[in-house]
Amino acid sequence: MIEKNQRHLNTLRVALDLLVLIGSYFLVYFLFFQVIPADTIFGGRIAPPDVTETDYQMAALYIIPLHLILYALFGLYRNLRMTGRRTEAVKILIADFLAAGLVIMAFFLFVPPYRNNFSSMFLFEIGFMNTILIVLERNLLRFAIRAQRKTGKNLKRVLVVGYSESAKGFINRVRMNPSWEYQILGILDDVHPVGEALENNVPVLGKLSALSSILSANEVEEVFVTLKLQDYQKLDDVVNACEKAGVMVKLIPDYGPLIPSKPYTEDLQGLPVIHVRRVPLNDSVNAFLKRTVDIIGSLFAIILFSPLMLVTAILVKTTKGPVIYKQERVGLHNRNFMMYKFRSMVVQDVKDEKNEWTKKGDARVTPVGKFIRKTSIDELPQLFNVLSGKMSLIGPRPERPQFVQKFEEEIPRYRVKHQVRPGMTGWAQVNGLRGDTSIEERIRYDIYYIENWTFWFDIKILFLTFFKGFVNKNAY
Numbered sequence: 001m002i003e004k005n006q007r008h009l010n011t012l013r014v015a016l017d018l019l020v021l022i023g024s025y026f027l028v029y030f031l032f033f034q035v036i037p038a039d040t041i042f043g044g045r046i047a048p049p050d051v052t053e054t055d056y057q058m059a060a061l062y063i064i065p066l067h068l069i070l071y072a073l074f075g076l077y078r079n080l081r082m083t084g085r086r087t088e089a090v091k092i093l094i095a096d097f098l099a100a101g102l103v104i105m106a107f108f109l110f111v112p113p114y115r116n117n118f119s120s121m122f123l124f125e126i127g128f129m130n131t132i133l134i135v136l137e138r139n140l141l142r143f144a145i146r147a148q149r150k151t152g153k154n155l156k157r158v159l160v161v162g163y164s165e166s167a168k169g170f171i172n173r174v175r176m177n178p179s180w181e182y183q184i185l186g187i188l189d190d191v192h193p194v195g196e197a198l199e200n201n202v203p204v205l206g207k208l209s210a211l212s213s214i215l216s217a218n219e220v221e222e223v224f225v226t227l228k229l230q231d232y233q234k235l236d237d238v239v240n241a242c243e244k245a246g247v248m249v250k251l252i253p254d255y256g257p258l259i260p261s262k263p264y265t266e267d268l269q270g271l272p273v274i275h276v277r278r279v280p281l282n283d284s285v286n287a288f289l290k291r292t293v294d295i296i297g298s299l300f301a302i303i304l305f306s307p308l309m310l311v312t313a314i315l316v317k318t319t320k321g322p323v324i325y326k327q328e329r330v331g332l333h334n335r336n337f338m339m340y341k342f343r344s345m346v347v348q349d350v351k352d353e354k355n356e357w358t359k360k361g362d363a364r365v366t367p368v369g370k371f372i373r374k375t376s377i378d379e380l381p382q383l384f385n386v387l388s389g390k391m392s393l394i395g396p397r398p399e400r401p402q403f404v405q406k407f408e409e410e411i412p413r414y415r416v417k418h419q420v421r422p423g424m425t426g427w428a429q430v431n432g433l434r435g436d437t438s439i440e441e442r443i444r445y446d447i448y449y450i451e452n453w454t455f456w457f458d459i460k461i462l463f464l465t466f467f468k469g470f471v472n473k474n475a476y
Contacts (some may be wrong), residue, residue, distance in 0.1 A: 010077050013141065017071060018138050021064045022336055024107040024129045025354055029056060032122055056122070063103055063189060067130065070095040074456065088268055089135045091318045094456075094463055096127035096134075146181075149396075155183045159220045161208065162227035166252040170224055171199045185218060189233075215245040222248045229254045231265065281420050281455045290392065291456060297393050298386040310381050312342055312372060319366045322345040329398035336401060337390040340381035344369025382424050395423025395457045396446035407439055417446045420453075427457075430464040 033053055071077065074091040100123040103439070107118055160167050167187065169366070174182045186205035187198055196204045196418040212266075214220070223242045227235060242249045263276035280286050302309075313323045324345035329334050345364040346360055365373065372378040385391040391398070396417040428445035449457070 009145075011021060013077055013138075014068065016137055016141065016215060017068060017134060018064070020133050021067050021130060022060070024133050025064060025126055028122065028125050028129050031118075032056075032125065047077070052194060058072075063099070063126070066102065067099050068115050070099055077283045079432050085139060088138060089424045090460065090464070092134050092138070094460060096125070096130045100127045100460070102123050118384065120432040137272070145363075155181055156221050157183045157185055157219055158186045158222045158224060159185050159205075159214070159218075161223055161225045162200070162231060163187055163204075164226050164254045167226035168199045170226060170252055171202055175200050185220065188214065208238065211238060211241045212245065212284065215241065215247055220245075220247055222250060224250050224252055226252045227254065227414070278421075278451050279417065280418050281450075286453070286455075288420075290453075290458070293455075294386050294392050295460070298383045302387070305380055305383070308377065309342075312377055312380070315368045316342050316344075316372075317337075319343075319346070319368060324476045328401060329422065330401055330404045330418060331390055331398055332418060334415065334418050337385070337398075339385055339391070342372055342378040344373050344408045370377040379424055388422065391420070392423045394426060394449075395421050396426050396449070396462050397429065397442075398422035407443075411440055411443055413447060414443055416450060417443065420450055425461065427461055430461055 024113045033056075071092070074095045076088065076091055076095070099118075103123055141178055160170065161219065171184060171260070174180060184202050185465050186203045188206055188208050188211055189198075189204055190207050192198060192204045194204055194206050198204060201220075211223075215223075223238075227239055229236070239249055247440065259274060259276055264275040266273050266275070283289060323343060325341045325345075326338045327341065329339040329394060331337045344366060346366060346404045348364060382391055386393055402413070427449040428442040431445060434444060
């Protein structure tokens, strides 16, 4: 019943998005040509004679479907339970403005009459309007669904089989994410007595042998199997009982911390093999795509920021010492390389530089250095590291060799970050983990990025960098 409702909900979301996109398009069209004065930056009625208002109307036939396709590619029609509002809003924003960019590029390459005559501002205004109205529509839909679920409708009733660390993790996450709308009926376990309240007061309903009778007596839609490793011999009986009752089974393995969040499997003549570490960038096509973006992106950024880099170089030169500071870092496959930065500190003894972190109020930081560290301008020379292939635009931040040796003894899986090129910015950095922040937390974000890399994930991080990745609040 729930899955059927989900299909109906997805159909409704597509229909609502389509209606909003049509309304948004023609609202912008009306404002562009009828309301906003032509001599303003947002004004309309400025198209040359060979692109008429009718052409703008007809352009909706492929611009609107493109938005729907991008929404689908960005996962905007997946289960609402597992998607946060902010995450959804960011995806909508990126998809809308990516659509504008793709249309501009398509017009330039394939539609000569529109090449220089179709207003780019019109397309970006559509992206802006779409984002506002689609986000509003999605939140109203969430509100309506949540109001319905408060009456007890469309709740997903689930059962937890086996009490382990993975069971605790699942129950706690459900409690922290009420938008998932899971209703945990109870736990089946062979150790704890019936009626005992365990994690978050979820009761024990019985032993594992009672699974079939409990499934028949309750409207259970999903069973989460969270058995301890030593109890896996009971797994066959649990799965068979669930399938006999027609209930969906989901496994949360007790060895979860050892495998990626999206496990990669292969089939050895019917024998399934789970890879402990999934690294999408090991695929040659993915690696080629990322490297191509790095080369084009770094060249573009070098040209764009060259005036700023020139001014910064002049300012740094006013302090005694070299303009560029080179520091040894550990990169791809544990190979050391020299990373470039604008010098932000006074010239110091090599031994002191190697063994000391920058501290709050550090007297070694110059006045110019303090500003360029706060604004991340000191990182711009790393564009040349990217161009040379030592770094990437997006990836885990590289660390100094002596600290790598220290951290790998203290933090499990620290070296995993060296399976990809280090980056100028990364998933950890746009989530505020820069400077004097938790190394363990940074590694957790880095590993998530490595295991879940996609081209669109990189685009998302680049986009977020412009909003909250440049200013380093933790810089000294």
